[in-house]
Amino acid sequence: MAGENEERVIHVAVVGQPNVGKSTLFNVLTGRNVHVANWPGVTVEKHEGYRRHRGRLLHFVDLPGIYGFSASTLEELIARNYILSGGADVVLVLVDSLAPERTMYLALQTLEITPRVVIAFTKSDIAHSHGIHIHHDAIARRLGVPVIPVSAVKEMGIEELLDAIIDVAEGRAGRREPLRIDYRELEPYVREAEKLVSKTRLAERLPARWIAVRLLEGDDNLEELLRREGAEDVVKAIHSMRIDIENIFRTRPEELFSRKRFQYLYSIVSPAVVRVETGVRERSERIDRLFSHPVAGPVLSTMILLAVFLTVFTINTGFPLNILLHEAGMPGAAEWVEEHSLGAYLEEGVDALIDAANASLPEGFIRDIVAGGIIPGVGAVLIFLPLIILVAFFLAVLEDAGLAPRIALSLHPILSRIGVSGHAVFPITLSLGCNVPGVMAARATPSARERIRLAMTLPFIPCQARLVVILAVASALRGIEGLLIVILAYIVAFLVFAGVNKILYMLEEEREEPELLLELPPLHRPSAKVVWWLTWDAAKHFLAKAGSIIFLLSILIWFIVSYTPGLSPAASPRDSIAAAVARVFAPLLAPIGLEGDPAWITAFALLIGFVAKEAVIGALTIATGKPSAAEAIRSMGLGDAQVAALTIFTTLYVPCLATLAVIYQETRSLKIALTTIAVMMSVAYVSMILAYLLFTII
Amino acid sequence: MPTTLDALPPGKTARIIRIDAPGRWRNRLLQMGFTPGSLVRVVANHGVGPIIVSSMGITIAIGRGIARRILVEPL
Ligand SMILES: Nc1nc2c(ncn2[C@@H]2O[C@H](COP(=O)(O)OP(=O)(O)OP(=O)(O)O)[C@@H](O)[C@H]2O)c(=O)[nH]1
Numbered sequence: 001m002a003g004e005n006e007e008r009v010i011h012v013a014v015v016g017q018p019n020v021g022k023s024t025l026f027n028v029l030t031g032r033n034v035h036v037a038n039w040p041g042v043t044v045e046k047h048e049g050y051r052r053h054r055g056r057l058l059h060f061v062d063l064p065g066i067y068g069f070s071a072s073t074l075e076e077l078i079a080r081n082y083i084l085s086g087g088a089d090v091v092l093v094l095v096d097s098l099a100p101e102r103t104m105y106l107a108l109q110t111l112e113i114t115p116r117v118v119i120a121f122t123k124s125d126i127a128h129s130h131g132i133h134i135h136h137d138a139i140a141r142r143l144g145v146p147v148i149p150v151s152a153v154k155e156m157g158i159e160e161l162l163d164a165i166i167d168v169a170e171g172r173a174g175r176r177e178p179l180r181i182d183y184r185e186l187e188p189y190v191r192e193a194e195k196l197v198s199k200t201r202l203a204e205r206l207p208a209r210w211i212a213v214r215l216l217e218g219d220d221n222l223e224e225l226l227r228r229e230g231a232e233d234v235v236k237a238i239h240s241m242r243i244d245i246e247n248i249f250r251t252r253p254e255e256l257f258s259r260k261r262f263q264y265l266y267s268i269v270s271p272a273v274v275r276v277e278t279g280v281r282e283r284s285e286r287i288d289r290l291f292s293h294p295v296a297g298p299v300l301s302t303m304i305l306l307a308v309f310l311t312v313f314t315i316n317t318g319f320p321l322n323i324l325l326h327e328a329g330m331p332g333a334a335e336w337v338e339e340h341s342l343g344a345y346l347e348e349g350v351d352a353l354i355d356a357a358n359a360s361l362p363e364g365f366i367r368d369i370v371a372g373g374i375i376p377g378v379g380a381v382l383i384f385l386p387l388i389i390l391v392a393f394f395l396a397v398l399e400d401a402g403l404a405p406r407i408a409l410s411l412h413p414i415l416s417r418i419g420v421s422g423h424a425v426f427p428i429t430l431s432l433g434c435n436v437p438g439v440m441a442a443r444a445t446p447s448a449r450e451r452i453r454l455a456m457t458l459p460f461i462p463c464q465a466r467l468v469v470i471l472a473v474a475s476a477l478r479g480i481e482g483l484l485i486v487i488l489a490y491i492v493a494f495l496v497f498a499g500v501n502k503i504l505y506m507l508e509e510e511r512e513e514p515e516l517l518l519e520l521p522p523l524h525r526p527s528a529k530v531v532w533w534l535t536w537d538a539a540k541h542f543l544a545k546a547g548s549i550i551f552l553l554s555i556l557i558w559f560i561v562s563y564t565p566g567l568s569p570a571a572s573p574r575d576s577i578a579a580a581v582a583r584v585f586a587p588l589l590a591p592i593g594l595e596g597d598p599a600w601i602t603a604f605a606l607l608i609g610f611v612a613k614e615a616v617i618g619a620l621t622i623a624t625g626k627p628s629a630a631e632a633i634r635s636m637g638l639g640d641a642q643v644a645a646l647t648i649f650t651t652l653y654v655p656c657l658a659t660l661a662v663i664y665q666e667t668r669s670l671k672i673a674l675t676t677i678a679v680m681m682s683v684a685y686v687s688m689i690l691a692y693l694l695f696t697i698i
Numbered sequence: 699m700p701t702t703l704d705a706l707p708p709g710k711t712a713r714i715i716r717i718d719a720p721g722r723w724r725n726r727l728l729q730m731g732f733t734p735g736s737l738v739r740v741v742a743n744h745g746v747g748p749i750i751v752s753s754m755g756i757t758i759a760i761g762r763g764i765a766r767r768i769l770v771e772p773l
Contacts, residue, residue, distance in 0.1 A: 067729035072722060101754040102731040251734060255717065258728040259735050288750050288757065289708070289742040297747070409759040413747040421761070422748070446722070516748050516761035517726055
């Protein structure tokens, strides 16, 4: 009815342990109308979305995937604070039908905080094929809240779930009081602590019993809150109760409490879950044994990753298939592969756009800035989009199939030698495509220090932009030598990555051994829908982060290449601000025997490459007036040793601006970003001179 | 005879007695249901590298350093 008053909004917080299928279900619930932002002040993502149902507007907030509310990680603290703040009318807790006992734990913890809970059992479409049968009503009766089986993949149970959420929000279903778990022999302590706590102001906002239990388990965050309101005595009293418990039971209180909670959980779940053997587990365990084998595991994983990358590289640039075909005496086929690579098509597209802009816009400032700055600059980023999508696609397949954590575990022993854990595999792999998503993926690493070391060293991993430059520079060398220099560049890059990581690790006081604790979800055939979502999310991310920065910078670059230091339009790039700056740096190239024109042109190209690595090629051709990088290099008369030295330098020197921006965003430290530049510059410079000396000798 | 988790051969089942791993890892293990008193079964243990164990229908990979600090009673 038109006159009806405003639509009722119901706020729903969604929580679940990692891997329960939260992202998938969230996408289905919100129809993928998801708004992504960061939680205030931190780089943990916050997803929000809406859904209309029976005349209400449901507002879903996706809380980080967590195992519990101990607040021992940033994610746990964020999720917990959100629920405690009372911002949600209903908390939707997701439980994995394939691991109900373990994933219900979070539901119990939520119920201890608030009664307004709906529980959804995810992946119910495949529970039976895994031999798991769950009596949902029995669990609902015991807990007093709705328990709904759903499948995001088959879109089953979604309506029922939405109905249940509305019923709980409007008080027609659900419990009135938070759940009281019987902690048995610990109960006297809990009651005593509850009495103390209920006198504090904190207990006016939060359930006293919950605070009491948490404090007995040891909770720095809550202790801090109590201290701040001056309830130091309560904190002290509970501390001595903790010591009492430990002395009497000879076990840490937090272990006792989790144990009691799990015992309570089993008493509810065990009668409601029936398992039959299906053979799925046996097969999956054989694969797990293979991946954890000290030799077979790393070999298998490396082969999988190598296969992915050779495929992506070939589709993207034609390399290395083109050179192999060439060497095999099929130059025609090699050329075909090169011309039909994605990169070549995109470059043509960007050129066509520039021509179109030149033809359609009236001559003047606007045309110059659009055709000379914005299109080439933004185009340079867009050229990488298909690549990002390709890499993201293959990694999404590995992730969705459940192979990703197995690859991480198999490479853990090798990676620990350089001070990082198996969690670093995916940041490294992504970096081979583009460093930006690589650095962003380092977030998932549990150790904060490892995360910083990775952010600082991942830019050494040659991304595809650098591959393009390396290929162009190497093309000045003929045939197999060109291929060798490319391989050499990759080997040097990985050695430097490993070496610098090791050094940074050794420099740390109180080094902690890299450790690994990973859940291995059941292996399964990837779902097209999930793979597509993961891929698309990665692409969107890249566009948003890199796009905005590059847009502004391409204007800046255009400016310093088109204007003279006197701020009048430059007749040729040789008179530009950039060239003037390059001349200042040119003497630095003297150790590899470059001087005069070749020195400043090279310095100019490298300077431009700071913005986006692939721009090195354009800068070389602009400054020399030659059509290709190979000819530009030949026209400068560079020798093989110089080409080799420059290839190494290009591979290792400063991260591009987009990567630098992400390093800053992820670490929130200008110092770390600047140190990264300094480290990379000095390592690149020394390696360049070494490479030159080496190649001059042989 | 109590021993540590990393010393168990594949296929062996044991009851967890105590977890001495550093706080962050201990918390995570407790939350995943690897509490004292619970049963775990070793899926893979090659003597080096992470070991794989399963409990209550989930499988996890545990770094050897952490596994060495989990005291268990083999059954
Ligand atoms: N068969 C089936 N598989 C599902 C369903 N929902 C999710 N999955 C699979 O479960 C796995 C985990 O799903 P995600 O949605 O990524 O899980 P998540 O909880 O967001 O996990 P994190 O991203 O680690 O927090 C994926 O491999 C999905 O394909 C479902 O309804 N049915």
